[in-house]
Amino acid sequence: MGRTRTNSSSAEDLLIELDHTGAPLHRQIEAAIRTGVQSGRLRRGASLPPTRTLAAALGVSRGVVVEAYQQLVAEGYLTSRSGGYTQVAAESAPVPAGPRTERASTFTVDFGYGRTDVSTFPRAAWLRSVRTVLTTTPDERFAYLDGNGVPELREALADYLNRVRGTVAAAGNLVICNGYGQGIGLLIQVLAARGARRLAVEDPSPNDDARPLARTAGLELVGIPVGRDGILVEDLDTADADAVVLTPSHQWPTGGGLSADARARVIGWARRHDAYVIEDDYDAEYRYDRPAVGAIQGLAPDRVVYCGTASKTLAPGLRLGWLLVPPGLVDAVAAAKLLADRGSSVIDQLTFADFLNRGEFDRHLRRMRPVYRRRRDVLLAALRRHLPDLEPVGVAAGQHVVAWLPPYLDEAEVVAAAAAHGVRLHGVGQYRLGHGGRGGLIFGYATLSERAITEGVALLAASLRPLRG
Known part of the structure; x- marks a missing residue:
């Protein structure tokens, strides 16, 4: 029985181009194969075409190919095996690695915030929706679409948001984007093109999306202080801003919820100043000790x-987000999305619609709420036991808790210890635009086991003993 060969290369795979007016033909064949091995394109163990096959493909005599193979065997690049075929014998030289921008975590416990437990992603249910999409979707749906996104997802999202988040949503006012990061970038781009000069943000607030994007677009940033229940609305009137970015249902990171009166005053400010x-x-879907707060x-x-996203509810790797845009802005935002990338993945959009x-x-969400609630409860119990002088806030919802430090502990020293x-x-301090403010720690608990928490x-607690004197 003949020996089965795998990992073989065809004559076309060798990418040999011959110049019949140049160097000897066997030298050209040697050089092409040698380069393929050195670059890693022809890997160790790959079988090369028989000499007759390669000679016929290149239009040369078999003796030319035999001479080239023999030279490369002598150099150690190839090896001849019993049975008359030839394999790559040499390893390619390793490519020097570029500078690493990230290091593997050396921490025993990482209370990183802004994460969701991707190990719980509902793979089986998602796969059922993928199969449905691939077997039932008309061919024309896989062509280019407009910047709004596929109608099926926009209709499904409008129904969901109106039912669960208390929005006034129409499918025509939704724009599908690649997560919140792209969505806020599109909005800032459109507002800047329409003459916006200043963007107000909560202080503290995330420093990895709206803030750097606004600066890149040439907008001036204005920080509005945050109180126990969210943004201090009275400070908006003096901000002279064209728009404000809010997390009213669960302020990031302090966890406050904007009151009904404060919400009404925010809307009043927007109408008076022709602002957005x-x-x-x-993360409004995750709530534990309070009723749902509408959008x-x-x-x-x-x-x-x-602005909504599947990053906190399903997985950030899906890159699925959505904007529910006022009628006066929706066409401009959809056009910006179309110009940015010709639209998000149709298959992913249709899959999420079916899902x-x-x-x-x-x-x-019903499965995950009790899971995250138990982890939060374990965190709060551990803080009460080991660090009773810390003050947890914003605990009724979300996937993280802020704990304010007592005055005698310095935030930076605590983080380092x-x-x-x-x-x-x-620490909370790195997310402030202004200076000062109470020191606090952000405990992300979504990805940690109860034991790790x-x-x-x-x-x-052990690390703080020396700092307590």
Whole structure:
């Protein structure tokens, strides 16, 4: 029985081009194969075409190919095996690695924020929706579409948001984007093109999306202080801003919820100043000790841009987000999206639409709320036991908790001491635009086991003993 060969290369794979007026033909063949091995394109163990096959493909005599193969065998690039075929014998030289921008985590416990537990992604349910899409979707749906996104997803999202988040949504006012990061970038781009000069943001607030994008677009940033229940609305009137970015249902990072009176005053400000409210509804689906708080968009659909994403509920790797845009802005935002990337993945959009319509999204959220609630409860219990002088806030919803430090502990020193004991934490201070403010720690708990949460808090407590004097 003949020996089965695998990982073989055809004559075409060798990418040999011969110049019959140049160097000897066997030298040209040698050089082409040698380069293929050195570059890693022809890997160790790959079988080369028989000499007769390669000679016929190149239009040369078999003796020319035999001479080339023999030279490369002598150099150690090839080896001849019993049975008359030839294989690559040499390893390609390793390509020098570029500078690393990230290091593997050396922390025992990482309380990183802004994450969701992707190990719980509902793969089986998602796969059912993928199969449905691939077997039932008309061919024309896989062509280029407009900048709004596929109608099926926009209709499914409008129904979901109106039912669950209390929005006033129409499918025609939705724009599908690649997560919140792209969505806020499109909005800032459109507002800047329409003459916006200043963007107000909560202080503290995330420093990795709206803030750098606004600066890149040439907008001036104005920080509005945050109180116990969210943004201090009275400071908006003196901000002279063209738009404000808010997290009214669960302020990031402090966790406050904007009151009904404050929401009404925000809308009043937007109408008086012909401004827009950009509502980042990043984690409203996860709530534990309070009833659902509707989106502020439902109060003023003509003044509020609602931003949603699947990053916190399903997985950030899906890159699925959506903007519910006022009628006066929707065409411009859709045009900006189309110009940016010709639209998000049609298959992913249709899959998510089917996933929503089947009720799988609701079922996934019902499964995950008690999981995250237990992790939050374990975190709060560990803080009460080991660090009773810390003050947790914003605990009723979300996937993180902020704990204010007592006055005698310095935030930067605490973060450094925790790191030295193998615990990664972020301080609130790095997300402030202004100086000062109470020191606090951000505990992300969504990706940690209950045991890891308890261990992390105990390690943190141990790290603080020297700082307490």
